[in-house]
Amino acid sequence: xxxxxxxxxxxxxxxxxxxxxxxxxxxxxxxxxxxxxxxxxxxxxxxxxxxxxxxxxxxxxxxxxxxxxxxxxxxxxx
Amino acid sequence: xxxxxxxxxxxxxxxxxxxxxxxxxxxxxxxxxxxxxxxxxxxxxxxxxxxxxxxxxxxxxxxxxxxxxxxxxxxxxxxxxxxxxxxxxxxxxxxxxxxxxxxxxxxxxxxxxxxxxxxxxxxxxxxxxxxxxxxxxxxxxxxxxxxxxxxxxxxxxxxxxxxxxxxxxxxxxxxxxxxxxxxxxxxxxxxxxxxxxxxxxxxxxxxxxxxxxxxxxxxxxxxxxxxxxxxxxxxxxxxxxxxxxxxxxxxxxxxxxxxxxxxxxxxxxxxxxxxxxxxxxxxxxxxxxxxxxxxxxxxxxxxxxxxxxxxxxxxxxxxxxxxxxxxxxxxxxxxxxxxxxxxxxxxxxxxxxxxxxxxxxxxxxxxxxxxxxxxxxxxxxxxxxxxxxxxxxxxxxxxxxxxxxxxxxxxxxxxx
Numbered sequence: 001x002x003x004x005x006x007x008x009x010x011x012x013x014x015x016x017x018x019x020x021x022x023x024x025x026x027x028x029x030x031x032x033x034x035x036x037x038x039x040x041x042x043x044x045x046x047x048x049x050x051x052x053x054x055x056x057x058x059x060x061x062x063x064x065x066x067x068x069x070x071x072x073x074x075x076x077x078x
Numbered sequence: 079x080x081x082x083x084x085x086x087x088x089x090x091x092x093x094x095x096x097x098x099x100x101x102x103x104x105x106x107x108x109x110x111x112x113x114x115x116x117x118x119x120x121x122x123x124x125x126x127x128x129x130x131x132x133x134x135x136x137x138x139x140x141x142x143x144x145x146x147x148x149x150x151x152x153x154x155x156x157x158x159x160x161x162x163x164x165x166x167x168x169x170x171x172x173x174x175x176x177x178x179x180x181x182x183x184x185x186x187x188x189x190x191x192x193x194x195x196x197x198x199x200x201x202x203x204x205x206x207x208x209x210x211x212x213x214x215x216x217x218x219x220x221x222x223x224x225x226x227x228x229x230x231x232x233x234x235x236x237x238x239x240x241x242x243x244x245x246x247x248x249x250x251x252x253x254x255x256x257x258x259x260x261x262x263x264x265x266x267x268x269x270x271x272x273x274x275x276x277x278x279x280x281x282x283x284x285x286x287x288x289x290x291x292x293x294x295x296x297x298x299x300x301x302x303x304x305x306x307x308x309x310x311x312x313x314x315x316x317x318x319x320x321x322x323x324x325x326x327x328x329x330x331x332x333x334x335x336x337x338x339x340x341x342x343x344x345x346x347x348x349x350x351x352x353x354x355x356x357x358x359x360x361x362x363x364x365x366x367x368x369x370x371x372x373x374x375x376x377x378x379x380x381x382x383x384x385x386x387x388x389x390x391x392x393x394x395x396x397x398x399x400x401x402x403x404x405x406x407x408x409x410x411x412x413x414x415x416x417x418x419x420x421x422x423x424x425x426x427x428x429x430x431x432x433x434x435x436x437x438x439x440x441x442x443x444x445x446x447x448x449x450x451x452x453x454x455x456x457x458x459x460x461x462x463x464x465x466x467x468x469x470x471x472x473x474x475x476x477x478x479x480x481x482x483x484x485x486x487x488x489x490x491x492x493x494x
Contacts, residue, residue: 014126018115018213025216028296030199035453036429039295041199043426043459045206045213046120047113048187050454050481051426060481061169064210065152067115 004072019063019074020045020052031063032077053077080174080492083109083148085380086164088328089183090149091119092366093358093373095137097181100377100386102144109175110141111153111166113480117141119185120205121366127241128212155328156486157477159493162353165477165486172486174493179353179380182329182341183373186359188230188319191463192424192432193417195291196318204319208234211241218242220314223300225249225288228321228408232277238317239279247311248279249286249302251320252408257284260407267400270365287414291316303413321408322363323462327475329356338362346387347376355380364401371397415467424467425460427453432467441470454481 090112358369378387420433451457
C-alpha cells in the first residue's frame with residue numbers, strides 16, 4: 001500500500017489508486033482554484049479537461065492519469 | 079532513446095490492442111502508445127475498484143506475451159516532428175518515435191456541455207465518474223444523480239452501485255419512445271440486450287435532463303426537467319455526460335480527413351493519407367465490439383494481410399448497424415443546447431461565460447476577444463461545447479497537443 005503526502009498530510013491508499021481518487025480520500029477532492037477563484041475538482045476523469053492538474057514532486061501532472069506511488073509529494077493549487 | 083518502429087499504434091483500448099495483435103502475425107516491429115497508466119482504454123479501465131471482463135485481461139496478457147509488440151503506457155503525443163515522426167512524452171522523458179505505418183486508435187471522450195453549476199466540485203462526466211470510481215474514488219453511501227444521454231449512464235450507475243453508492247435518479251434526455259424503440263431492436267445483438275437488461279435500474283427516467291447543479295462550495299443537489307415537470311433531488315455527486323465525441327485532434331493535425339466529427343477511413347480502415355489508418359471510436363462511436371473488429375481489420379491491412387482483413391468485413395457491418403441505431407436513439411434534444419444561463423462558464427480554463435461568447439460570430443473571434451479555448455485543455459472541452467451550442471467549427475489543433483515540458487520540446491531539434 002503506497003503512502004504519499006497531499007499538501008503535507010500523509011495518506012495510505014490501495015495499490016493502483018489514482019491520484020484523483022486520493023484527493024478525495026485525503027480531503028475535499030479539489031485539485032485547483034480557477035482564474036476567477038472557484039474551487040475545482042476532477043471532471044472528465046480521462047485526461048482531457050486538465051481540471052485535475054496538481055504538482056507531483058515538483059512536476060505538473062494530471063491526477064486522473066497518475067497512479068499513487070510510495071513517497072510521492074503532491075501539492076494542490078490553493 | 080529515439081526509436082523507429084514498422085507499425086505505431088496510438089491508443090491501447092480495444093481497437094489498439096486488437097490492431098496490434100492482428101498485425102503481430104507479420105514479422106514487424108510494433109509499438110503502442112497509450113496515455114493512461116494501464117492498457118484497456120476507457121471501457122476496460124482497470125483499478126482497485128474495477129473488475130474487467132475476461133476478454134480484456136486476455137488481450138492484455140497477449141499483448142504482454144507477444145515479443146514484437148512494445149507497449150508504452152502513460153505516454154502522450156505532443157507534436158508531429160516531421161513526416162512519420164512524432165514527439166512523445168511520459169512522466170520521465172520526451173523522445174521521438176518514427177514509423178513506417180500508423181494506426182490511430184485514439185478513442186472518444188464524453189460530450190460535456192455547460193449548465194448552471196457544472197463547475198462545482200462533485201460534478202463530473204458520467205463516464206468520468208465511472209473512471210474515477212474504478213481508480214479508487216470512494217462513493218460508499220453517497221447519493222449520486224446520473225444524467226445526460228446514452229448507454230453509458232446505466233454502466234456508470236452500475237459501477238457506482240457496485241461500490242456502495244445510492245442512485246436516486248438516472249435522467250436520460252432521449253424520449254421513452256426512442257429508448258423503448260432501441261430496446262425492442264436489441265434482439266439483433268443478443269449480448270447487447272443482455273447487457274442492457276442487466277444494467278437496468280428502476281430509477282431510470284427517459285425524457286429527463288439536468289437544468290442546474292445546486293450548491294455553494296460543492297454540489298448538494300440537482301434540478302431536473304422531467305416529463306412531469308421540474309424535480310429537485312438532493313445528491314452528493316452529479317455525473318453528467320451527453321454522449322461521446324471521437325478524439326480526432328491528432329488525426330486532423332496529421333492530415334486525416336474528418337467527416338461529421340469522425341476520422342474518415344475506407345473499408346481497410348485506411349485514411350486517404352498513405353500508410354495512415356484509424357480504428358475504433360475515433361472513426362465514429364459504436365462500442366467495444368465494433369472497435370475490436372475495426373482494430374483487427376486495420377492491423378491486418380496495415381501489414382499486408384488483406385484477405386484476413388476482408389474476412390472480417392461482415393462482422394464489422396453487423397456492429398456498424400448497432401452503432402447506427404445508437405446514434406439515432408440518443409440524438410440530442412435541442413433543449414440540451416439551451417441549458418447555459420448568461421453567467422454559466424463555458425470555457426472552464428479561462429472562466430469565460432456564455433454571455434461573452436453568445437455575441438461572437440465564430441471560434442476564432444471568440445478566442446481573440448475572450449481567451450476562450452486558450453487554457454490548459456486547449457479548447458478540447460469548450461470547442462466541443464461551442465460546436466454543439468453555436469455550431470462553431472472547432473479549431474485546427476496546434477502543437478503541443480497536450481501541455482508538455484520544455485525539456486521534451488527541445489527534442490524537436492533532433493528531428494531536423
